[in-house]
Amino acid sequence: MNQFLAIVIDGIIYSSWLFIIAVGLTLIYGVMKILNVAHGSLYALGAYAATAFGGYWLAQGYPPIGSYGMLVLAAVFVGLVAGPLIERGLLRLMYGKDEVVLVLVTYAVFLILEDMTKLAFGVDPLSIPEPYGLLGSFEIGELMYPTYSLVLVLVSVFVAVALALFLGRTRHGKVLQAVIHDREIASAVGINVSRVYLVTFTAGVMLAALGGALTAPTISVQPGIAAEVIVLAFAVVVIGGLGSLGGAALGAVIVGMVRAWAVHKWPEVELFSVYAVMALVLIMRPKGLFAAPEARKI
Amino acid sequence: MQVNKPSQSLKRPPAPGVDRTTLMLVGALVILLAVGPILPRWAMFMLNVSLSWGTVVLGMLLLMRTGLVSFGTGLYYCLGAYAAGALHHFYGIADVAVMLAASVAVAAAVAVVLGFLLAKYRDIFFAMLSLAFSMILYGLLVKTSALGSTDGFGLSVKTIAGFPLGEWERNLMFSTTVVVAFCAALGMHRYLSSHQGRLASAIRDNELRVEYMGASVRRVIHVNYVISAALAGAGGGLVGIAIGHVDPEMAFWTTSGEFVFIAILAGTGSVLAPFLGAIIFETVRSFAYEYSPNTWQLILGTTMLLVIMFLPGGLWSIFTRRKAA
């Protein structure tokens, strides 16, 4: 029973983290039909920016509680700088190309960002443990959990609810859904698709960076984290169905729970299990669990 | 008999075997075998690895001609290397020919099974499922202590088809790679100019029409997938032997990404392109590692963007552009 509880709680924490790192990816795909390989690099940039912003804040001797604000600020900063830069400067030249070509384009961006990050922040591991340590831990039964994990869960729920409300309740959200549904009709009825793309991509980058910034206190930030995260994010969004926000949530829960189970019950298959589930879902439902039906061709 | 002769040329497409590509392949074979012994050690090693990688990318070329981009070629590359390595590691077999045969056989066998699934997938879904399969292997190897976990294990060779390598080991291994790459390229060239090869391009353009002519798209894709896996397995085996070490990184998605990079850089215009692309890739990488290790990927990414934007047919299209115009 105790172990079951531990699996569920670990699963919830891990799922929350996965949702934050994957939701931006599925948002961008849904609206722009771009499977953004560089998503992992933007996550890494967010993590690096968090160490820089947070580090600066703490070095100035400001109250440590403000470092949480700095994590968020780091993500917003990365989003506002990298988002428009990549979308306006590069992706805009590529619209209309094949989806696979766009994957290759973002793969190239991934490669470029890998080295730019190294050039900007060096290759040595960086860290910003204060926001993590500051909160201490709490107990559930006999199990101890860092309170910071609770923050991740809350942020993840907040992001999910905010996105759902935005898409379902606001005018801008409905515009976005129109674009997700049918790009051509959307532009025919006068929606400024170009601007929607810019805003969506920036928001997606911001979410990736937020994932990185919130993770930074729990890991050592070093080269290679981008490549690891992107395949996990792929697994999550592919399981849920590319472009579906609900799918990303479901995918995150599935991957999170499976991994938590593996960690406790069968540690050898921990990494394997995630991709096995991804492959299994793709085999049973080739387009993921929440997929749109296809139109007739002839 | 003689009456039939003029129409014979009309009935049959020009026999493959004497065209320009074949001549260039034979020329490359002769030159490489001749200069091999006089190459400095580092150059021979670099060329050896390049040709092995070219063999892997040759398989990707076939898939790309069929309209498919795999982000999981590392699966077969790694399987090929581990198959060769395992023979040595567990059974003490150190014969190059046997090891390479195992590389190809294991890769092809796994591809036959997975091909039943993957032949149904297209576009990014093909890319993602193949990625998932290679990451499954990665996840397994990383946690398998019998196979050295994340460190992998070493291997060495002693004979080739029973013939002892002795002090000629490096030269003979280089020649082996050259011959394997040559056979792969020539075989692929002939395959591509056959009916089956044309079907690949036809499928990329319009699957519906292929089915409505009465051919099975899935079967063609399945066959091409197995061929491409076998080549990746051979390349993996060759690299494993050349480096004398195998590790799970070979199945990680970034390895597959590098193969994709070479394929895009080189283009799919000719069976020679993958080898040219691999040689350029290895050369630039070797020098970049030496002089500027933190800008290597920056160079790669920028080059890739430039190729996608200005040379969609890859570097090879520079040679063929004049003809097309």
Added chain:
Amino acid sequence: MGVVLEARDLNKTFGAVTAANNINVRIDQDSVVGLIGSNGAGKTTFINMVTGYLKPTSGSIRYLDRDITGMSPRQITQLGICRSFQIPQLFGNLSVIENLQVGVGIASRSPRGGPDARMQEAHEIETLIERFNLGGYRHHRAGLLPEGIRKLLDIAMAVAGRPQVLLLDEPTSGVSADEKFRLMDMVMSALKTQGVTVLFVEHDMEIVSRYTHRILAFYEGRIIADGEPAVVLRETEVRRYVIGEHGHSAAAAGENNDD
């Protein structure tokens, strides 16, 4: 003259829309049949069901002595039912001759190809090029051809499949008015010697009456008239619902996507 193709109680619904409503028809060997009807009347749906693209909701389709209901397009093509498309389905990056090489290559490797078929390939390709007057475009990329030529090549591809039954979906759509007859002449003469049964969808009544032995008039998924052209085209229902004498012109509407 035997029956080559037969549809029995064929129905197809898409949600609330009925695209085929109890279709019963028998097609005689060697006949040329015109399918007419306004937009969405069910002509393309009928062709799509016969060639396996759509599975009927109920009913059956027989070809010679076999039930082909629910077979895949590939299986049906292999049995000898070939088709062309309203929007030409070509290999856009391949040249005209390569398109035909693929088409003829597949056909001659099929069981129906016969032992000598592969030797005859090049000859067959030349014959097709000649009959469809494609000689000037031999090495042009199919994706860059003018619409009329693409249409011809699409039909040539269907013929390359060595059909017993050939279904042409709007062979003359997108072809200029004065070219239409030339195109149909070409198609018909290409098929004349081979004993092929032809069904084609057409909006131009002049073409239908000149080239067919029989007309099937579709309206709302049903066949509302079936018979010789002269008779069918005079029927009041056909004049109202298909030719559109008391409403909008069906011929004009047919320029858009059918069904």
